[in-house]
Amino acid sequence: MGKYDFRCVECNEKAPELHRDYSNGILKITICESCQKPVDKYIEYDPVIILIDAILCKTQAFRHILFNTSLNIHWKLCVFCLLCEAYLRWSLLHGSEQSSDPADIIRYTKEWEFYGMFGLAALELSAFCGGVLCFLWVVVGRLQGGTPELSLVLRALLLSCYGKVLLIPAVIWEHDYSPLCLGLIKLFVLTSNSQAIRVILNSSRRFSLMAVCFGLLSETCVAQACRKLPWSIQDMLTSE
Structure with missing residues (x-):
């Protein structure tokens, strides 16, 4: 994906990354500059939870699937x-x-x-x-x-x-x-x-x-x- 192809699942603002990978396998979720919330909370969620939220037609789940994943099925x-x-x-x-x-x-x-x-x-x-x-x-x-x-x-x-x-x-x-x-x-x-x-x-x-x-x-x-x-x-x- 490009530099600003990701979207915040809360406010739909563009983001350069979803998380930052530090040494020793330490990951830190990126905070949205607009709403001050995690850009994509679903990257820590189990796929079953994401599926349930998608079935419930939650906007955040749809943004995660459509913008922040490379799902090509x-x-x-x-x-x-x-x-x-x-x-x-x-x-x-x-x-x-x-x-x-x-x-x-x-x-x-x-x-x-x-x-x-x-x-x-x-x-x-x-x-x-x-x-x-x-x-x-x-x-x-x-x-x-x-x-x-x-x-x-x-x-x-x-x-x-x-x-x-x-x-x-x-x-x-x-x-x-x-x-x-x-x-x-x-x-x-x-x-x-x-x-x-x-x-x-x-x-x-x-x-x-x-x-x-x-x-x-x-x-x-x-x-x-x-x-x-x-x-x-x-x-x-x-x-x-």
Whole structure:
């Protein structure tokens, strides 16, 4: 990282370092010059504590993850979550026709319908991220004269989709889930997306919610188009 790429998790001010390494393995946490608090208290915390704070959507935890770490698993996490979502959609297509034999899962995943559902899920996620980035580019870049770091925003959006990992129990326990549960997972993911945008841009909660709503509108339009258009993939899959 550069000299001033770190951020204080409390006040969001830039900092040259998180800690200073003295001889004999002695570390001293850097104090923020602005708020007089530790720049990043999470460097001493257990990863489980950091994860819990991130699940609680704490601003300090998001700043630690997005600014003060070099976590580059966003693409792998994205693909993993899309696989879970694709399996759920595929299972909804088949309903009670699925076999209860666990060995059949390998055969199921080879069907083109599963890959079609994966493509639809990826398309909707792309529409959501594209809608958010377009909104930020127009509002921040054009109207407000700012320069939003769209690549950093994209990384934040993908990382903040970690809530989709909650779909794993639905994949493991087959149909032991409900639309209410899936709706709550969706709400949690959108809340995390909003918090990530708020942290990256240091903006108000209302502005980040507007960006997420615009992205959700784009995702919904793409999803409806995939269902309504005669050449849609979903219609071709369900008609077979």
